[in-house]
Amino acid sequence: MVCDEIDKLKLTETGHPHYTRPILEAASQNAYKVVDEILLGSPIAIQSTDESGYDIIQLSIIHRSEKVYNLIYEIGERKNRYRTILDSSKNNIVHLAGRLAPLRELRRRRGAALQLQRELQWREEVKKHVFPTYITRENIKKETPDMIFTREHEKLLSEGEKWMRTTAESCSITAALITTIVFAAAITVPGGNDDKEGIPLFSNNTAFILFAVSDAISLFASSTALLVFLSILTARFDEIDFLVSLPNRMLIGIVSLLLSTIAMMVAFSATLFLVFCQQKLWMIAPICVLAIIPIVSFVALQFPLIVDLFWSTHVSVFGYQRKSAVRKFNPNNIRLLFHK
Template sequence: MRCPKAIRYKDKSGYDIIQLAVINRSENIYQLRYILGERRNVYRMIEDSSKNNMLHLVGRLAPWHKLKLRTGAALQLQRELQWREVVKKLVSPAYHTKENIFNETPDIVFTKEHKNLVKEGEKWMKTVAESCSITAALITTIVFAAAITVPGGSHQEKGFPLFRGQIAFKIFGLSDAISLFASSTSLLMFQSILTGRFSEQDFLVSLPRRLIIGLCTLMISTTAMMVAFSATLFLVFCHGKRWMLAPICVLALLPIASFATFQIPLMVDLFRSTYGYIGYIFKKRSSKNSRRLYPYDIRLFFGK
């Protein structure tokens, strides 16, 4: 810390820079707690005029300009829960259940402030799960029917498929099985979301993880289904003409590309928010890697 006095600046409400960083969800400013030296332990017990500790402050709803950076209400609530988990590591355990002057614990403040966000997150999660479960159920039905009615039919006396010796038939069998297993898994994940509970803590890891698994397996099942269908077209209609593979592959890529265009961004957001945020944004940084802090920077943060 190059300028120790800079950390003592406070705004009109009496909040210092770390408290404001928590209230306004500013990750970069929050990192300053790692270079505070002897003042680091102060933030484990600090309270404002209403006896709100750091957990009370993080229990308040984040500013709208911070919430709208996340995709959907569920991820917005997840980010709020992640902030609370991180601040818990800074605050002394004795303050986790300490009441303010309004007889409110940090958990009560968080629940009251995020009540509407929990409802919106549940609605968003169910909407996504319902729409995707319909697609998963349809794929499961199609690939199951394709598995029991193999292309080209079977030998009347021996019962084995007529095309069993061809590579395209093996590709059909493998991709059809992958699609069936993946779509079934996807359907079960979406159903577990629709029938599960929607408490605050479930939005931290449990529900997003189920949605990630459901979307990934749905993507795999869709791709495998198109591969199986393409192999069937080649077996039944192309009669060994390999030049027909080009138009078949182009047509098969259209639905896959359409699905990927709309779903991959959501999958990436879910994965980063669930598994990458706490480990990257809130990781401990040494003072050597921290940017030098000047009083002018503090004034900018306080709006002075």
Template sequence: MGAKMHNNAIKLLKSTCIYIKESVDAESYAYYYNNAVLEATRENAYEVVETIVSYLPNAIWSTNEDGHNIIQYVVINRSEMVYNLLYQMSEHKNVYKTIVDPLGNNLLHLAARLAPPEKLNPISGAALQIQRELQWFKEVERFVCSLNTIQKNHLGETPQMLFTKQHKELVTDGEKWMKTTAESYTITSALITTIVFAAAITVPGGSNQDSGIPVFSKKIAFTIFAISDAISLFTSVTSLLMFLSILTARFAEQDFLYKLPTKLIISLITLFISTTAMIVAFGATLYLVFGKSHSWILAPIAVLTCLPVSSFVFLQYPLIRDLVMSTYFRRIFGKKSNKSFY
């Protein structure tokens, strides 16, 4: 039903554009499409913008009350789907590389402004919010002319100066979010390190007093315990060190683009591995101690082992997924269609 309604809406829009083109004087076109195309731009409705411009090409030059055209309005409102239409444009897109608004702001100045709250709020965590803002700034920086990066507006501000000024509070919030997250997980990593280290020097069943060899050394379950405990120890120490490196980081703006998210991703993944390995080692210990006389204990051990692991995945996976996708895999910019646009 949703797809059908969507197709019907596009058909209605096309019919409306055709009607305007055939029934209205050309000089009056703007009266009908100006508000519509600007609102579609703000709402990131790229198909609406694409359809209107395909029938009424001059709609591309629509401006709002502040004198911003569609592409400038796209950058201000962080409408990435409409922005991607630039990749489908002909040489006309070169106009936007040097265009400035009435206040002397070029396109990069507009990218340096803080995004509207409705665009930032859906992004979880201040660190990911500042990362998205940096991604926008870098994308527009690649598009505009190189001289635009040092061009000043009427207030004497370069794009980088404006970005720092507008995002000062968000960077501070991102730093607090990162530090709070790292501090919380540092305690967990330290506890796991302590537990698995203690388990390594006090092996289950003890050791032979004459040879010093563990009593259960020939058991498969002991091998599982030893390997799991070693993995847990090494990964928990790695996680602890990564979290500590976050706490001592300088938290510069540019660090939120790759450096800090990468550290947090590595820390969380190694913490998950260490937690899983620790639970496996504990399960192997229980089986070594009680398995011979109570063989039925293997089934509940396996079930209970899955409980904390699945809980960790359920609770922390959304954060890890958002970090990984936002940092490495989610390309919000780029050519999405081979269809020409203006």
């Protein structure tokens, strides 16, 4: 509505200052719909800069506004400019991506490890669009982009390592306990063995087959989880490891632990039915209800972390697949500004 009122003023050239502060603030707050609406009414607003000389793309990088970044950066003429643009301290956009994100953006991620991962993703994304020499170019303080990133994220790296180690230690204890339990259950099968041939007495029972399969799945899954968590504890915890390697290991470990827990409860339920229920089918219902309680509790507590790990590691927030599907402004109108 404000844009419509400004457009009624018929200020084709002087209308630009009316949009300066709003479009810069929108770029800083990731309000891509506001940016889209302003550029629809005044394409020249894309040239707006703040008191530090930063424009929309630079502000979107500094404030980690990925939706605004995707909305604007597709305009080809802008790319050539951003490959070489420097601020007053001779920082290029890779230097800007090396700065620590605002606290409100960091808090959108679960744990310091995923926060650092998103920061690394921003750095790698911006590196794709500059000349290779700019990745190692120094600013006025003789700092390269990597040096700025390391200095700004030193505390976050330490917190991410602590979070990873604490989580891996806790989960490895659980995985080791499950491995011990299901291994012992596999040796001492429910009902015992035949004295002559050593064959389990319930070997022809469906519940026994279910026990054997679920116990094996639980043993293999918990062993996998244990080994994965041990690999995390012995990792070097370098910056780049938080981009894909460590989150992937944590994802595999937690999924394996979840699978082993579910399989263990199924095996235990089958054992209860075999040994204590005397083939009474109505006992299946209360056993299933009791078995579901720890499973649901585990899933409810850990599933959000699994989703965050998968989404953050394997689903990109940059590029064509993440751009706004309802973009209103015409990129050709903006391209014409750079040919005049």
